[in-house]
Amino acid sequence: MLQHLRPAILMIALFTALTGILYPLAVTGIAQVAFPRQANGSLVELNGKVIGSSIMGQSFSGERYFHGRPSATVGPDPKDATKTVDTPYNAASSAGSNYGPTSKALNERMREAVEQRKSENGAQRVPTDLVTASGSGLDPHISPEAALFQVPRVAKARNMPEDRLRQLVGEHTEGRLLGILGEPRVNVLALNLALDGTVRR
């Protein structure tokens, strides 16, 4: 055993230097030069202030905006740091709900969400992605159906023609890559930014 200790310790030290320090630093160096925007989190700035990341979801609840999916992330309770409270779209603590399929808590949460979405948007068939929590709690996307579902509400709140909003949703719908990979989707932050831009114009 003893004659193996020297190579074991030295090898761990060498591989820590090579794969644990040099490799990530080399990737960081190249990435910062070649893809600085992505490497630093794809941040979106508005009037010089960071308002989020173009690939991370953020919470929308006002009636003037399209809403994202429910998020199950939590954060520390401001009143008592040992406890956690619901903090949707907490990008420093990603999580899904992890409720099982026969969970009573899941069923009740979804029932309430369905009722709320119906009352906000008029009683139509609610798209499933609007009442199910994403895996990360940070899903930046909703399905095109979920965006179109919200058009009447946003149109009313902003006093805009529904057709104009449907067109905007269409413009912000990303298809599958090469028509094959992934699923059609709408980036909620990008859509809402465009919405604000449209209004200002």
Place this chain on the structure above:
Amino acid sequence: MTINGWIQIAIYFAVLTALVVPLGRFMARVFAGERTFLTPVLKPVETLIYRLSGVDEAREQHWLTYTIAMLAFNAAGFLAVYAILRLQAVLPLNPADMSAVAPDLAFNTAVSFATNTNWQNYGGESTMSYLSQMAALTTQNFVSAATGIALVLALIRGFARASMQTVGNFWVDMTRSTLYVLLPLSFLCALFLVWQGVPQNLGAYVDATTLEGATQSLSQGPAASQIAIKQLGTNGGGFWNANSSVPYENPTPLTNFVEMLYILLISAALTHTFGRMVKDERQGWAIYAAMSVIFLAGVVVTYWAESAGNPLFAALGLDPANMEGKEVRFGIANSSLWAVATTAASNGSVNAMHDSFTPLGGMIPIILMQLGEIVYGGVGSGLYGMLLLVVIAMFVAGLMVGRTPEYLGKKIEAKEVKMAILAVVVLPLMILGFTAISVVAPFSLSSVQDPGPHGFSEILYLFTSQTANNGSAFAGFTGNTLWYNTTGGLSMLVGRYFVIIPAMAIAGSLVEKKLLPASAGTFPTHGGLFVGLLVGVILIIGGLTFFPALALGPVVEHLAMLAKSVF
């Protein structure tokens, strides 16, 4: 289920299969010490590593020496991780001011990463400093994977060589795996991931003011470099808590495809490396075929179950397709495919929350892990696990005709069969043993999130995942307690080393045997009959062992779900 979903699955399988030969051939050359296109760049580094650590490249080892070297190396790795995690508060590269990791959590995490499990009882962005992510965890992602490859090389040499004493040199096999295979492939993937949007920086977390005026803290870090190797090395430990479902970790359908490909890439290609090393490529393809049959069957069931979805959703007037815990950009097909790939391998990264899968959709991952992760499996560990089952399958075939079984010209005798059985019984011992204790003890039941049969599935999943060195979880469960950190750590250790040591003993026994020429009575091991026998033996062993436990969890829950019961 949609046509498009099936096309995506078919493309994935086609690309994976197409890469088996080029990568398998490349690895065979590397491990034989032959010249490749990377030799001019990497050979000087390789030589330097041997010189600095005092290893004689040309000196081969007996199986026992090889195993002890591996154990010493893994022990040193465990201690290094433990030390860094405990000291991270005073070490550099800690912009988010993470405090030291608690002793039991540091123990569990160090075992977890040294055994290639990457079970995570912590959330990366809320626990680990950048230095811990890099120097402790990324390093183990490389070397634990390289350890797996080294071990399977030793076992293959047991079959390929005749009348010899040595099975290779652990230090050389491990170093070559890391330098020539893992490092270049990770480097390419990491840069690709950054291009697609995965962060790679050492900066502080960014506070954004959202459009509605709330503050959102965006966690950052050297993520792409770690994500590339955690996929490639079947480690699976996420940079962020929710792993590859987090957009920063897996931003687009294209990154999803590549990350998913990396899960199975090396393990699939190693079957071809095996075929080349035993000088009969058909042997490698037979193993690949047996793996693929089980894999594709798993994909069909999970994709069907998740698409058919949850009748409780339908009762609320919704489309029942199960989107709880899944991301819109991946949808049902890619989430199902990933779940099967990550548990077929010992990867354990997730792009959707397995805890929220339908009962049958979530049962397939449990079964794949309980079969021993031999469907492609972990890097190296999948193939040596599979070869142990081949030994058992050949033993069964031998019993049927009353003839001493042979495989690849080597007689399979009592010693080999005993060792293979020893490795196979370790899984149920740890999985069923600890699950049984945990479902009756009050201190362990408080960790369960969901009452009813799903709660049982959560505990079963935990010990299955840790013993099989997978690392995925039914994550609603609170695993970060003294009981689960300790028993889980123990399961990971036993699940790894009590398979490795018997496998190495088989390697040592086989390498000394003479090579028998094939005769008319030799059972050919490259045809459909062998593939069928092997799949049958795998399913019978797994089924007999675990069906009762599965009946209590996923099966009962499925029936309850159909009856629209909630718990």
